[in-house]
Amino acid sequence: MRIIGGQFKGRRFTPPAKNWxxxxxxxxxxxxxxxxxxxxFYFDEIKVxxxxxxxxxxxxxxxxxxxxxxTYVDQFRGCVNFVNKTAETLGIEDKIKVVQADVFKFIKRxxxxxxxxxAGPPYPLPTLQLIPxxxxxxxxxxxxxxxxxxxxxxxDFKNHPRFDNARxxxxxxxxxxx
Numbered sequence: 001m002r003i004i005g006g007q008f009k010g011r012r013f014t015p016p017a018k019n020w021x022x023x024x025x026x027x028x029x030x031x032x033x034x035x036x037x038x039x040x041f042y043f044d045e046i047k048v049x050x051x052x053x054x055x056x057x058x059x060x061x062x063x064x065x066x067x068x069x070x071t072y073v074d075q076f077r078g079c080v081n082f083v084n085k086t087a088e089t090l091g092i093e094d095k096i097k098v099v100q101a102d103v104f105k106f107i108k109r110x111x112x113x114x115x116x117x118x119a120g121p122p123y124p125l126p127t128l129q130l131i132p133x134x135x136x137x138x139x140x141x142x143x144x145x146x147x148x149x150x151x152x153x154x155x156d157f158k159n160h161p162r163f164d165n166a167r168x169x170x171x172x173x174x175x176x177x178x
Contacts, residue, residue, distance in 0.1 A: 001057050004031050006043075006064030008090060015055045015082050024055050025120060025150060029169035033148065034061060036167060036176075037116070040146070043067045046115035049140065051103045051131075056083035056096075058118050063095045071097045071114075073106050107134050113142045120150045132160055132177050147177040 001024055003011045015024075025033075044066040050059045053072040056079070062070050072083055080100040087093045099106060103119075104127065117140060119131050128151060135147050146164075149157065151173050157163045162177040 001055055002027055003057075003060050003064050005034060005038075005061065006066065008060065008064040011060075011064075011090075013055070013060075013086055016078070024057055025172060026170060029150075029172040029174075030057065030061065032167060032169040033174045034065075036174075038065075041116060047071075047112070047142075049073070049110075049112075049114040049117040051106075051117065051119040052121040053083065054079055054120060056086055058120065059083070059096055060086065060090065060092075062116075063090075063092050068095045070095060071099060071112070073099045073101055073103055075100060075102050104130075104134060107138050107140065110138065110140060112140070113145070114140055115142050115145045117141060117145070117147045118150070119147070123152045123154065128155055129157075132157065132162060132175075136162055136177070141177075145178070149175045149177070151175065 001013045047069040048062045048067055050072045053074040056072055059070045059072045074080055080098055083098050087096050121128050131149055141147050152171055157175040164176045164178045166173055166175045
């Protein structure tokens with residue numbers, strides 16, 4: 001895993017993920033979506049939510065680029081411990097709030113609104129199609145904010161009323177909702 005931009009550009013981390021239930025976003029796909037984000041947001045002004053955060057790759061990328069308010073959510077203890085350790089190594093504990101929780105339960109109880117929400121669920125997650133509805137139902141996206149859901153071609157959100165566009169990078173597809 002590599003941070004591709006900002007203050008920590010080039011830093012590599014190797015999560016002990018041999019048996020983890022994660023599917024880290026490839027560097028190619030992450031670089032592509034961050035090029036889109038970079039042209040739409042000022043990183044030092046946004047509040048970010050990273051759902052199904054896994055290894056924390058997206059969270060570190062936002063913080064590396066100047067974001068000071070990131071909330072990371074994952075239910076797997078190994079991932080949460082790794083993200084806490086990495087945050088300490090990078091000295092960014094004050095910029096990231098690490099939450100161990102089921103994402104759908106977290107969505108129901110969270111009272112915050114975010115400028116940017118990233119959801120990188122496991123592709124075979126049976127409830128993956130529900131993510132946009134749940135996020136918007138609980139009013140987590142600010143008026144000018146985005147929800148980005150990473151998925152594969154087994155899922156299609158083009159008919160969702162909040163769907164704006166999709167970007168494909170290899171097998172990874174990022175559907176953008178506004």
